[in-house]
Amino acid sequence: MTAEPAGRPTQGQEPAHVSIRGVGKTFRRGGRRTVALAGASLDVGAGELVCLLGPSGCGKSTLLRIVAGALATDEGEVTVNGQRVDGPSPDRGMLFQSPLLFPWLTTKKNVLFGPLAQRAAGLHERDDPVLDADADEILATVGLGGFGDAFPHELSGGMRHRAAFARALATRPSLLLMDEPFGALDAITRSRMHEFLIKVREQYQTTIIFVTHDIEEAVLLGDRVAVMGGRPPGIRHVTDVPLAAPRSTLDVDTESFTAVKRKIRASLEE
Amino acid sequence: MADWNTLQIVFAERAAVTADDQQELSDYRRDRRRARTQRLLIGLGSVVVLLAAWEIAAVALGDPVILPTVTATVHAFFHYFTHPYPAQAPPLWWDVVVSLRRILIGFVIGVVLGVALGAAMFANRVIRHAIDPIIEIIRPLPPLAFIPPLIVWFGIGELPKEVLLVFGVVPVMTIATLAALGEVPEDLRLCARTLGATRRYTLLHVQLRSALPAIIIGMRISMAGAWTSIVAAEMLAATSGIGYLISEAGDYLNMSIVFAGIITIAVIGLILDALLRGLLLIADPSRRS
Numbered sequence: 001m002t003a004e005p006a007g008r009p010t011q012g013q014e015p016a017h018v019s020i021r022g023v024g025k026t027f028r029r030g031g032r033r034t035v036a037l038a039g040a041s042l043d044v045g046a047g048e049l050v051c052l053l054g055p056s057g058c059g060k061s062t063l064l065r066i067v068a069g070a071l072a073t074d075e076g077e078v079t080v081n082g083q084r085v086d087g088p089s090p091d092r093g094m095l096f097q098s099p100l101l102f103p104w105l106t107t108k109k110n111v112l113f114g115p116l117a118q119r120a121a122g123l124h125e126r127d128d129p130v131l132d133a134d135a136d137e138i139l140a141t142v143g144l145g146g147f148g149d150a151f152p153h154e155l156s157g158g159m160r161h162r163a164a165f166a167r168a169l170a171t172r173p174s175l176l177l178m179d180e181p182f183g184a185l186d187a188i189t190r191s192r193m194h195e196f197l198i199k200v201r202e203q204y205q206t207t208i209i210f211v212t213h214d215i216e217e218a219v220l221l222g223d224r225v226a227v228m229g230g231r232p233p234g235i236r237h238v239t240d241v242p243l244a245a246p247r248s249t250l251d252v253d254t255e256s257f258t259a260v261k262r263k264i265r266a267s268l269e270e
Numbered sequence: 271m272a273d274w275n276t277l278q279i280v281f282a283e284r285a286a287v288t289a290d291d292q293q294e295l296s297d298y299r300r301d302r303r304r305a306r307t308q309r310l311l312i313g314l315g316s317v318v319v320l321l322a323a324w325e326i327a328a329v330a331l332g333d334p335v336i337l338p339t340v341t342a343t344v345h346a347f348f349h350y351f352t353h354p355y356p357a358q359a360p361p362l363w364w365d366v367v368v369s370l371r372r373i374l375i376g377f378v379i380g381v382v383l384g385v386a387l388g389a390a391m392f393a394n395r396v397i398r399h400a401i402d403p404i405i406e407i408i409r410p411l412p413p414l415a416f417i418p419p420l421i422v423w424f425g426i427g428e429l430p431k432e433v434l435l436v437f438g439v440v441p442v443m444t445i446a447t448l449a450a451l452g453e454v455p456e457d458l459r460l461c462a463r464t465l466g467a468t469r470r471y472t473l474l475h476v477q478l479r480s481a482l483p484a485i486i487i488g489m490r491i492s493m494a495g496a497w498t499s500i501v502a503a504e505m506l507a508a509t510s511g512i513g514y515l516i517s518e519a520g521d522y523l524n525m526s527i528v529f530a531g532i533i534t535i536a537v538i539g540l541i542l543d544a545l546l547r548g549l550l551l552i553a554d555p556s557r558r559s
Contacts, residue, residue: 070460090466100461103556114465121468146292153556154295171466
């Protein structure tokens with residue numbers, strides 16, 4: 001283990017262990033009750049990437065938002081590193097289908113948003129030059145070194161997603177929650193983002209929960225795949241992906257990859 | 271533990287791609303600059319054509335009471351800008367100052383009240399349901415209909431004019447602010463919260479900030495309405511201001527001064543709108559070219 005450079009945030013550097021215990025959620029709207037999730041239990045180990053896979057309405061986004069602390073549970077509880085989740089925290093970063101960059105801020109100021117908001121909340125006292133240098137470093141890391149002064153609307157789709165990634169990484173989360181993050185991208189850019197994510201994981205061992213409705217994406221990225229669905233919606237199966245990691249986007253056409261896909265597809269149909 | 275620094279080495283191979291991206295960015299910026307120059311030239315050309323048509327029509331008609339020439343109007347503008355009309359009144363620049371002062375006071379009060387009301391309605395359901403019908407009743411009424419009662423209540427001084435402006439501006443700004451805050455995506459709020467922002471910080475730095483461009487567009491709409499109201503009020507019940515000048519000159523069929531007054535209104539309207547557009551560009555970088 002190398003020493004942390006002075007002034008660098010150290011919180012959240014250790015990947016998180018997530019424990020989901022019998023979590024249920026019911027929405028009430030106009031006197032109608034809709035069970036969005038029932039009895040979901042899952043353990044996600046430190047540094048692991050688990051994909052939540054299923055069709056629309058299977059409760060996968062609901063579960064992700066509960067882990068994020070954006071929704072309260074009706075039953076059960078979620079703990080991250082043994083701490084009960086009861087609201088959003090910068091320790092649990094989130095990435096959405098749309099990059100959701102702040103359009104009035106430059107790329108670099110977007111990356112600085114988290115650190116500055118946390119400083120305003122009194123969570124740390126690092127001064128501007130330190131935060132600035134860190135933002136430059138993160139931007140270089142995601143291949144946006146020369147784009148600190150560009151506004152989000154000036155970036156391509158893939159670049160916007162990398163910028164959103166940089167912004168989420170700036171708070172050094174121990175857990176990243178990704179809600180169909182590449183769902184709106186074209187196939188080629190999407191494939192590049194897959195390679196990007198795989199490379200980020202090689203070096204930055206954060207725990208990731210990744211929501212998708214794409215079986216191939218789930219098998220390519222996940223260490224395990226949790227298949228969701230049913231009435232009431234919940235976690236149906238959890239399948240290990242028995243393929244060597246790290247994988248590359250070239251692996252998707254191999255026989256062993258296809259076999260895993262077939263197995264998961266079958267469990268989706270059950 | 272992860273070593274953050276070595277990630278950069280992994281992405282060194284991206285350098286070539288980045289160079290392409292950089293080229294793409296500068297091309298994009300150049301194209302937008304070109305489009306902007308073109309837009310300005312076309313707009314300028316159309317104004318020149320309009321003025322030429324006016325001049326030709328005025329010369330052909332040959333009657334300055336029906337339509338003064340552009341040259342006579344411009345001459346009247348520059349002459350009366352510093353000389354009083356009628357003889358005992360203050361010059362045109364003073365009327366400009368008077369009208370502008372009325373507009374700015376009424377507009378600023380109206381905007382502050384409207385944004386505060388809109389934000390309060392957004393944040394609190396009871397306030398929203400209580401205020402909404404009142405706004406909906408006032409909104410379709412032409413502010414000019416309030417001139418007679420305002421004169422009865424407040425006389426013909428400055429107060430009734432400010433009140434008239436506030437009446438016109440508040441409903442527009444309230445609705446614009448409420449709608450703009452409602453348009454801010456829920457996930458943008460969540461995103462700020464997962465980055466460590468408090469609720470208060472998120473409301474100020476994300477929700478209101480995100481709504482700002484739409485609020486400024488509301489300001490542009492209410493500014494146009496405010497300008498109409500104030501000129502009409504000055505024509506009906508005032509002893510100063512541009513509306514008063516136009517009404518006076520009209521009574522004596524002095525059309526070159528009437529047109530000089532109209533052009534003054536147009537120019538000030540353009541300048542005020544340009545200022546708000548400038549504000550919009552500051553607030554919303556995606557509109558810059």
